[in-house]
Structure formats: C-alpha cells, structure tokens
Amino acid sequence: MIGVMFVCLGNICRSPTAHGVFESMVREAGLVQQISVTSSGTAAWHVGKPPDVRATAAALARGYQLDHLRAQQITIDDFSTNDYILVMDRSNLSHLQALAPQKYADRLRLFLDFAGTTSTSQVPDPYYGGTDGFDHVLDLIEDGARGLLAHIEQERMDRV
Numbered sequence: 001m002i003g004v005m006f007v008c009l010g011n012i013c014r015s016p017t018a019h020g021v022f023e024s025m026v027r028e029a030g031l032v033q034q035i036s037v038t039s040s041g042t043a044a045w046h047v048g049k050p051p052d053v054r055a056t057a058a059a060l061a062r063g064y065q066l067d068h069l070r071a072q073q074i075t076i077d078d079f080s081t082n083d084y085i086l087v088m089d090r091s092n093l094s095h096l097q098a099l100a101p102q103k104y105a106d107r108l109r110l111f112l113d114f115a116g117t118t119s120t121s122q123v124p125d126p127y128y129g130g131t132d133g134f135d136h137v138l139d140l141i142e143d144g145a146r147g148l149l150a151h152i153e154q155e156r157m158d159r160v
C-alpha cells in the first residue's frame with residue numbers, strides 16, 4: 001500500500017479538497033487497494049470538524065464528495081506510515097521540515113511539484129477570501145492530483 005497524506009494549515013479547506021479529489025481519481029483508476037489517501041493540518045484548531053462549507057460546495061460542483069472527511073492534526077507517526085506527505089505551501093512545509101524525523105525528510109514535498117501545467121508552486125489559503133478562491137484551489141489541486149497519480153502509476157510500473 002502506498003500512503004499519501006495531504007497537509008495544509010487547518011485541514012478544512014485545501015488538504016481535504018486534495019483528499020477528496022485524489023480519492024476520486026484513485027477510485028476511477030481502480031487503485032483503491034493500492035493507494036491510501038488521508039489529510040491533516042499542522043494546526044489543531046479545527047480537529048473533528050467537517051471541511052469548510054465553501055470547500056465542500058466548490059468540490060461538489062465538480063463532482064467530488066468531501067462530507068465524509070473530518071479534520072485531524074498531523075502526528076509524528078504520520079511520517080513513518082505515509083510515503084508521500086504533500087504540503088500546500090512553503091510555510092507549512094518548513095514547519096513540518098522542523099518536525100520530521102531525519103530518515104523520513106524526503107517524504108515531504110510541495111504538492112504542486114507534481115502539477116503538470118500550473119507554474120504556481122503553492123496552493124494559496126482561501127479561508128479569508130471569497131468563493132473564487134475555492135475554485136482556484138480546485139484548479140490547482142486537480143492539476144497536482146493528476147500529476148501525482150501519473151507519477152505513482154509510473155513508479156509502480158517501474159517496480160514490476
């Protein structure tokens with residue numbers, strides 16, 4: 001099983017969106033038994049809460065379900081149990097680089113490193129903005145998720 005965890009600040013906007021989008025792509029690719037998908041936040045403020053209603057609505061408009069998700073805070077154990085810890089922005093990445101056990105440091109990456117067409121490297125925090133921000137987040141996340149799935153599929157082929 002390949003473990004993928006998406007991480008943002010609150011785990012109610014960006015990382016649950018990536019979680020729902022990637023989960024849906026994994027299901028369509030028939031890889032549910034091969035790839036586990038989770039998400040978390042670096043902050044504990046929203047632990048136990050469902051995603052922000054604006055994120056849920058924007059995702060649903062594109063056919064992605066987020067209502068089954070609940071916010072959690074990343075723990076040290078997540079570094080050993082996930083192969084990919086994909087972070088939405090540099091601020092959360094540097095926070096996690098300081099926490100990560102050295103032997104797992106290379107599991108931490110900016111999620112948009114896997115994006116194909118976008119030239120942006122970070123998914124901006126949409127929390128204090130309008131609904132447009134959530135659509136932009138989805139554009140970036142769909143691009144990153146497609147690239148990530150292609151990368152993982154290639155890696156699996158190389159191993160066979």
Ligand code: 4NP
Nearest residue numbers: 008009010011012013014127
């Ligand atoms: P997220 O967005 O990191 O994409 O989940 C945020 C959610 C909540 C807050 C900040 C960002 N907040 O300050 O509560």
